[in-house]
Amino acid sequence: MTAVTPVARMVGSNRVVQGKGIVYPLGDAEISNDDEKALRRDIVQQALDALSSEVSET
């Protein structure tokens, strides 16, 4: 999970989930607490989905 995906790709990570921003990869100070929690759940869920999916060479 990162807000700087070009670096994740460059170092060869095979599962990259995009975070919100460098200042807050898993949050957002500009939205309400409830919305932020939903956003965080969303990103973490994506990461879990990514972990449980097969990776193939392209």
Added chain:
Amino acid sequence: MKNLTSLITGFTKFALKPFNTRFKQLFENDPSIDRGYQVDITCVNEGGLAPMEATMELEIINHDIDNMVFGDSTVLSGKELAIDHDGLKEYLLEDRRLQDIDIQIAKPGESCRIGVVFDIIEPRAKEAGSGSDFPGLLGPFAVAGQGSTHVLRGSAVTVIDPSAVPGITSKVLEMQGEPASASPYGNLHHLVLSPKVLDDSPRHVVQNVLRMLSVKAAVYLGNAAQGKKSDQVEIYSQNENDNESREGIPRIAYIAQIHGHQMTVEEDEPILYGSNTEGMMPILLNPNEILDGALVASYWVMRVETYFYQNHPLIKELLSRHQSKEITFTGVIATVAASKETDRNRNCMLAASMAKSTLKADGVVLTKYGGGAPHVDMGETARLCEAMGMPTVVQVSDSSGDRKAESAMLFNYPEVDAVVYGGGGDTGWDVGTPERVIAGTPGVAKTLKDMKYIEGAALCGITNQQGASKIRATVY
């Protein structure tokens, strides 16, 4: 044609006057603007319109300063600048957010250590009637980079941050020995301002006070040269009147990051023309605008001072090579490094596309602002430029603590193969105890005094990520 010219001139005179009068009224009387301090508009030169000529021309009138003293009035006589200490103090204390301000002079070669530095600015003032000082920030809005600017060369206004402590990105100014000769600031006469802001002021208020002080003092001093002649005049322009003869000369654009949004900006943080750059997309600037007060350093800085922008060596070099027709310098694309992926994609793509389609560049020079994240954005922008057929040169500095080349790189694109290394952070010097310390608090003064070793990264002007450094490394 003659009629048209006189019509335009007439219109300029007509349009300019009410514009300035209107602005003054707005500035002084609008009760909805609670600035918390008084602005002395009389000390600030008037604004102006956008350029009336297609080619922007900036005349820099240099006045060499080899001595700075306190005197009865602020006056430039020969190469000596006398400063009215009490008059300047009174002017600066008009800002009601200040409790007090200490003003001292530090000379080159003096056994003196100064810190923590908020910013260093070269004293400058627009020749009366030819533009606005720091437009949008201090003076009324105008397009910077045209008309005449008086420069007190060899001097600086240095502002101390009263609530900063010495640390990795905090700045120390050393006035003697090797660290001084390795810095562009070591041989300057510094007017050092050490302000005391009202107790319990929020951090962003303190920073805004410091920013306003810095530019006000710089213009106050610069105005001492008002109306004075000098034989050291420089003209900056991207004159392209000789269009035909420029055929075959490579067109070079400069993509410059002016902030990195991995550090959030304050609402009242002026960076570009008074804007805090939040939500900023790449914008096309004439290089003269950067040299002439459109841009100041952000509150969070890493190896950059406003003095650097005023004397931007990369821009000066590109303009000089433009004049000698080695290249055609097509302009500056100012951009910001992003915090969010969507902003990064947008900014990198638009900057590259602007270089290609608007400036029709054959090649691009890129620099970054701040730490690792801007590094990535610069690399990505360079990759896009290369993909669009524009060869690039990027300037990097060390992003790693262990000094290994591989960990210093946050991008690795085979096509981005012209990399200029702008200096690392581990150069440093053993230092003795200075006779005088100018600091924001007694605590900081003690820390500064007791220093036995100072890292280059903690000193003003030793390393600069955008191309100003006096030190060159050699690999044996």
